[in-house]
Amino acid sequence: MRPAAAHRVAVTALGHSYRGDDAVGLLVAEALQGLLPEDVPVLLDRGDALSLLDHWSERDAVVCVDACASMGKAGRVHRLDLSIDGLPPQGAGASSHALGLAEAIALSRALRLAPRKVIVYAIEGRCFDPGAEPTPEVAAAVTPVARCVARDVVRLRQAI
């Protein structure tokens, strides 16, 4: 009897490297080099999560990493399992031309393109100024988050 094929899993990293703590998703993507199985792609998105829907539709599970607004403690990490936690409330959206992560997940679900399992790591940022470097508190979260993501990927490949 052949072993069951591994589930198709991807990591999605969102952010912009010119906007301070917004870069944290991209930094986690860099830190994941060498930590993931070869067939697990890391998809980078720099602002328009709409473009990710096609990639997600081909996956059984996706782990997303993004910065979020500060709720009091820069660098604090929130792990959301969207099959349990549900989506955070959606704002009106500042731009019509680019969707945020929550909106993209909601749209992919409405279109029945969403992976069965979606896990989101949201890292609280403090400074999103143009041209700023990531703050030390947020930079300190990069390696621990990358390790958590890698563990999730291994687990998701085996069982959904």
Next chain:
Amino acid sequence: METRTLHVDYLTRVEGEGALELRIEDGRLISAQLRIFEPPRLFEALLRGRTYAEVPDIVARICGICPIAYQMSAVHAIERAFGHTVEGQLRSLRRLVYCGEWIESHALHVSMLHAPDFLGYPDAIRMAREHAEIVRNALALKKAGNELIRVLGGREIHPINVKPGGFYRVPTRSELTAIEATLERARDLAVRLVRWVAGFPFPDFERDYEFVALRHPEEYPFNEGRLVSSAGLDIDISDFDRQFEERQVPHSTALHAGIRGRGAYLVGPLARYALNFDRLPASVQALAREAGLGPVCRNPFRSIIVRAIEIVYACEEALGLIAAYEPPEVAAVPLTPRPGIGFGCTEAPRGICWHRYEFDADGNVLTARIVPPTSQNQPSMEADLAAIASTALEEPDEVLRERCERSIRNHDPCISCSAHFLKLSVLRP
């Protein structure tokens, strides 16, 4: 005296940061303002001192949805200043990349931003739950447009392959034929989109706009043509300043534009269509008639049909350009800088995008001026707003607000593109 002020602090489903303000006194509308408070962008100032070769990549950053419009207006202005004209397949490739921009921009607005207004949904996500196939098709259309921009521009957003004189690299024939099947499917989806939006309920509302668009002797316009209007204007693009004027208003970081002596005018799909209907292929004209459009449409709500028609046109035009494509011998013709002034005006998805650059002998930018379509349309959008609000003054605020927002979304404003720097006056005793 009873005063009622309606504020819409953040307009949704338009690009950039804008707001509305209505003042109603004793049941009469006193003012209707589209307030644009998007921060100043400063592009014209930061272009000064840059060499001409850098201009297309810098102006592409003005907009993530219509960067090709800025690049095309810039390269045509530069070439005109230096006395060059790009012909043949390089010219065709420029039309082709513009097709990609119209497809992706119009598909996004028609299906994701505008359609929810007619079906009673607050946004595309909630519309997608009941119209999933429509939204999936819209995403496929947008992807087809993006694919054209990626192949010709190097990447979908803020492309980097356009240069004065042509391109840094031109595609092989096989790279373009690989997109044909995608574009054929996109054309079929666009035809279905036209038929779908044609069935929407449209308010019985028309305005007597003065339409302004490019007009070319043979083509539906992208990059070239004279500036014409429905009131008889017919000028070279270099005469823009003689006929048009921009002015600052306190409530907007976007300059307001007007025709000298006449005022507000409208650019964009309604204008382009009305002034160039005879330049559309017979098949597209027939589809427009099937969708209930005549050769002129003055109902801004029906602009959704015109945009869908333009997607069909862009798909057909792209397929024709690809079928006729032979890679040119050079990716770009060499340019020799010289001192002078150049003008460029092309048809962005939202209407004419006019550029003027002054260069020194080495090709460095001395001055730059960019007039985007949304700032040109602002006075007309406010006039629409006043007209539509006037018919609903007795309605509750929520109803009035919804109608006002719809009146703005009819024109797909790109507020981020339009923001300029307001002159700052400091008065000291």
